[in-house]
């Protein structure tokens with residue numbers, strides 16, 4: 001089967017994934033009047049041998065532990081990446097400055113629980129279709145050392161045509177930056193999604209035109225320095241939030257009330 005003829009398979013995967021999320025009880029926060037967390041997902045595809053993947057071992061991009069698609073799955077042909085945009089209802093709860101809303105920190109935990117279910121769902125779906133597949137995020141080989149992972153969901157989404165980075169280091173998609181990412185690697189050959197950008201900061205007004213900078217002012221931890229967003233400061237602040245609200249935590253003020261919140265600015 002050719003890559004072009006597999007367009008139909010991709011449409012099918014997109015449709016089944018959207019209904020899995022729409023109808024999933026985990027997509028509604030029990031403790032918050034069943035507030036819906038995610039809108040319909042965006043899907044992007046890249047070829048497993050896209051030359052970008054080999055560059056991600058560079059320390060200035062992801063790091064030496066990064067494993068390209070073939071290392072996760074011998075015979076890999078494609079990587080499917082998805083973005084789960086947070087609903088307006090949920091984003092609205094996190095607009096105030098200061099600590100994160102209760103809904104938001106619930107969505108960080110319950111939202112990732114659903115994200116893992118989505119990874120399992122896609123693995124099951126591809127296996128049913130007769131292909132080998134793995135989702136690095138739930139693969140026992142997945143690791144994060146000193147904040148550097150061996151598989152990056154955002155860098156994968158960038159290669160798969162879903163968007164580019166912002167000053168806040170979140171990836172900005174057509175449905176904005178407030179949301180979560182996931183991905184699967186498979187032996188099914190799918191048509192790669194065209195990348196509508198050249199540079200990896202193309203959608204950030206601050207880094208391309210010196211305008212905006214809204215995320216700098218939103219940060220309750222003052223994590224933005226002249227070198228950009230300092231991950232250590234961001235991470236220390238998240239630890240403080242965890243100490244107060246365990247097992248929940250989160251922040252993402254830099255992803256809400258900013259021009260890239262739910263669209264490309």
Ligand code: B12
Nearest residue numbers: 061062147152153168169170171177180181200250251252
């Ligand atoms: C470790 C980690 C953290 C650390 C470090 C963050 C970081 N940016 O590295 C800490 C604890 C600080 C953190 C914080 C948060 N995180 Co976090 N985190 C991760 C994790 C596990 C790995 C991140 C990673 O890849 N770091 C590696 C370093 C190298 O990345 P980086 O410095 O940002 O990358 C820069 C370089 O690559 C540079 N670059 C230089 N040269 C080149 C060349 C090319 C070609 C490219 C493409 C890039 C590039 O551009 C990038 C951006 O500046 C991922 C999950 C995953 N497996 O991917 C989630 C993840 C990134 N986190 C996420 C979220 C939501 C958050 C929070 C909002 C927490 C919350 N829920 O409230 C905050 C703030 C995020 C932010 N705006 O950055 C989401 C991102 C959503 C989005 N829209 O992008 C992810 C993808 C989780 C998920 N499954 O959705 N996180």
